Amino acid sequence: MASRAVIARRIFGRGGLGVAGARAMSTGWWGGVEPAAKDPILGVTEAFLADPSPNKVNVGVGAYRDDDGKPVVLECVREAERRISGNLNMEYLPMGGSIRMIEETLKLAYGENSELIKDKRIAAVQALSGTGACRLFADFQKRFLPDSQIYIPVPTWSNHHNIWRDAHVPQRTFHYYHPESKGLDFAGLMDDVKNAPNGSFFLLHACAHNPTGVDPSEEQWREISYQFKVKNHFAFFDMAYQGFASGDPERDAKAIRIFLEDGHLIGCAQSYAKNMGLYGQRVGCLSVLCEDEMQAVAVKSQLQQIARPMYSNPPVHGALIVSIILNDPDLKNLWLKEVKGMADRIIGMRTALRENLESLGSSLSWEHITNQIGMFCYSGLTPEQVDHLTNEFHIYMTRNGRISMAGVTTGNVGYLANAIHEVTKSS
Numbered sequence: 001m002a003s004r005a006v007i008a009r010r011i012f013g014r015g016g017l018g019v020a021g022a023r024a025m026s027t028g029w030w031g032g033v034e035p036a037a038k039d040p041i042l043g044v045t046e047a048f049l050a051d052p053s054p055n056k057v058n059v060g061v062g063a064y065r066d067d068d069g070k071p072v073v074l075e076c077v078r079e080a081e082r083r084i085s086g087n088l089n090m091e092y093l094p095m096g097g098s099i100r101m102i103e104e105t106l107k108l109a110y111g112e113n114s115e116l117i118k119d120k121r122i123a124a125v126q127a128l129s130g131t132g133a134c135r136l137f138a139d140f141q142k143r144f145l146p147d148s149q150i151y152i153p154v155p156t157w158s159n160h161h162n163i164w165r166d167a168h169v170p171q172r173t174f175h176y177y178h179p180e181s182k183g184l185d186f187a188g189l190m191d192d193v194k195n196a197p198n199g200s201f202f203l204l205h206a207c208a209h210n211p212t213g214v215d216p217s218e219e220q221w222r223e224i225s226y227q228f229k230v231k232n233h234f235a236f237f238d239m240a241y242q243g244f245a246s247g248d249p250e251r252d253a254k255a256i257r258i259f260l261e262d263g264h265l266i267g268c269a270q271s272y273a274k275n276m277g278l279y280g281q282r283v284g285c286l287s288v289l290c291e292d293e294m295q296a297v298a299v300k301s302q303l304q305q306i307a308r309p310m311y312s313n314p315p316v317h318g319a320l321i322v323s324i325i326l327n328d329p330d331l332k333n334l335w336l337k338e339v340k341g342m343a344d345r346i347i348g349m350r351t352a353l354r355e356n357l358e359s360l361g362s363s364l365s366w367e368h369i370t371n372q373i374g375m376f377c378y379s380g381l382t383p384e385q386v387d388h389l390t391n392e393f394h395i396y397m398t399r400n401g402r403i404s405m406a407g408v409t410t411g412n413v414g415y416l417a418n419a420i421h422e423v424t425k426s427s
């Protein structure tokens with residue numbers, strides 16, 4: 001057998017590897033790489049897929065299923081695909097993505113007749129879905145305001161922490177959820193807003209907060225916006241579930257509209273993963289509202305420059321689907337109907353889960369299941385109870401007790417309720 005040195009000479013020539021190369025070779029190139037921790041959300045899907053049990057239930061990741069538990073391609077998307085078929089130009093999009101898609105996407109967040117859009121005050125680029133939009137913003141924040149921090153709600157979508165960590169933006173937290181009341185900790189939130197240094201960055205969930213399903217009321221949003229004005233804070237809205245809170249995307253943009261009425265300069269991440277079911281197409285948008293058109297041109301050019309060395313330009317197919325749907329009034333109406341259909345099925349499952357638990361004689365209160373909104377139920381189950389559900393009943397959810405209501409169906413709700421009752425009845 002050839003020695004490692006001989007192999008190295010064969011691969012790297014007479015000079016061999018040099019000192020650094022030899023050291024790397026002696027430990028293997030990646031000898032220092034430890035396995036990464038499992039992702040708290042996507043790791044649940046991996047575990048679910050590996051489980052051979054026929055009874056298994058996945059209420060981990062927030063991916064909508066129909067009442068048979070099947071993934072859904074919306075009718076409006078199918079029609080858009082039919083129209084694309086055969087005509088698709090697969091050339092690169094510009095660095096900033098599809099202009100037509102962005103125009104329609106901004107209307108959803110800022111309003112159909114927004115003056116801000118007409119005045120071209122919004123710097124917007126197509127992003128790799130909501131995650132990519134958040135990451136692009138975090139990198140932009142670091143590049144142009146390197147000393148700034150970001151305030152993140154407790155709890156939040158776990159990936160928010162990773163995103164701002166990898167962008168090297170220091171993180172602070174603010175109070176959001178009250179575990180006893182299973183509602184909003186409004187007093188704690190307002191205190192944190194008041195006590196943060198003037199001009200701080202805050203990450204806000206525009207609607208259908210993940211994981212808690214608890215949103216501020218309209219009145220509370222007005223107070224938050226007012227206090228942001230007093231403190232000159234910057235609001236960055238992550239809007240990953242527009243349409244899933246109320247069934248109506250327009251109503252779900254209310255928090256953003258309140259901030260706009262009050263004259264804030266906001267940032268916004270939008271995603272079509274959930275509300276158009278385009279999960280794997282990775283289509284979304286990052287927008288930054290600027291003081292005037294000139295500033296918006298500059299900001300957009302910088303966002304594009306951040307994108308260029310990372311992925312050059314965003315994918316074309318999903319953007320085309322969105323443009324076709326939103327530019328055709330009939331298809332747009334069909335989309336709105338389908339979003340409402342998804343939201344309504346989830347609301348129905350909230351009622352069913354609660355009723356099932358109550359009819360099993362659970363002495364605990366399950367009112368929060370129907371009070372919470374959006375895709376998730378923040379059940380209050382402990383990590384140990386979740387482990388119990390997974391190990392004994394093959395029910396998969398994140399260890400923070402979040403149940404993706406989008407995965408609950410008429411067929412599995414009884415089984416789920418019974419298992420939850422079993423693991424909670426002694427508590």
Ligand code: PLA
Pocket residue numbers: 041042060061062063128129130131132157159205210238240271272273274279284
């Ligand atoms: N922001 C929030 C608050 C989210 O919940 C999610 C997705 C995203 C952004 C990003 O979605 P996108 O990049 O696919 O547009 N959250 C999911 C999936 C649905 C995930 O963790 O990636 C979840 O199960 O929480």
